[in-house]
Ligand code: KG4
């Protein structure tokens with residue numbers, strides 16, 4: 001597998017990312033262009049704007065990934081690209097680029113599911129992770145608990161019935177007037193360190209539902225109400241110009257939100273571990289991945305759940321938890337080795353985007 005070289009391309013949301021990974025898991029390059037300025041300006045991902053930003057960045061990002069890996073397209077074994085889920089306008093930019101390279105250099109293509117990639121990158125990080133394993137995937141758009149029984153064989157144990165946890169972090173951070181240029185999640189995590197996590201009694205979602213699903217819309221509303229009822233006016237006053245007292249209050253809200261948001265994860269994960277061990281008693285690893293998994297508090301609490309149940313927590317480093325090209329390339333490798341790929345596009349496939 002050392003001879004295998006995979007280019008991975010990711011454009012499903014707000015980051016344009018590419019990477020070259022070798023078959024044995026060696027990361028040869030990892031490039032990412034983020035649209036954080038646009039996010040701050042528009043208050044979220046505006047599909048049309050994001051598409052244009054991807055289209056502007058994609059050629060450079062891919063070229064840089066090839067250059068840094070010191071390879072050219074003709075050295076590649078195949079091209080892997082995210083085909084969903086995500087914003088279709090954005091996905092198209094990556095898919096178009098991948099097909100173009102594959103056509104010119106006659107390379108097979110591997111279409112990759114973004115969430116599967118968040119889960120499988122754990123196998124690059126820790127070679128001991130083997131099927132079956134349990135995975136919690138927590139990002140801006142998804143909350144998933146899956147039992148991975150084999151490559152391509154996943155049992156979904158739980159999903160979100162409304163918002164994902166990352167969305168709740170992002171909105172709360174915005175409402176608290178935080179500097180979200182580096183992302184709402186990291187900003188809120190930092191502020192929470194200054195707050196008292198027991199100061200505000202937010203309700204833990206879905207305690208009466210004995211399943212593994214998630215809900216964060218209600219907690220989001222509770223945060224909004226906590227801010228409004230304390231007259232914090234955070235939309236107008238950024239935290240940098242808040243008074244000492246006001247800052248402490250915001251930190252208390254952040255810390256209390258984080259405690260309850262993660263308690264909800266803990267509840268669902270404990271139940272999922274029990275379900276999963278009943279179905280597959282040989283499970284050894286509990287994988288936690290996706291952007292929110294780069295949060296230290298989240299990791300610490302879920303590590304506790306893993307240990308309590310005799311499992312090992314595997315959580316990729318933050319750069320591989322948030323969206324990246326490596327996870328796409330690696331998942332491409334897993335599928336390619338298993339013989340799951342598409343033939344190169346026909347030479348007469350039109351170049352322009354449909
Ligand atoms: O996986 P990801 O990069 O993109 C999606 O597939 O959505 O996840 C992005 C999400 C965002 O909501 C971001 O705020 C959150 O992950 N996130 C965090 C942290 N770092 C990123 N949430 C909490 N704490 C963090 N340190």
Ligand code: ZN
Nearest residue numbers: 139291322323
């Ligand atoms: Zn993601």
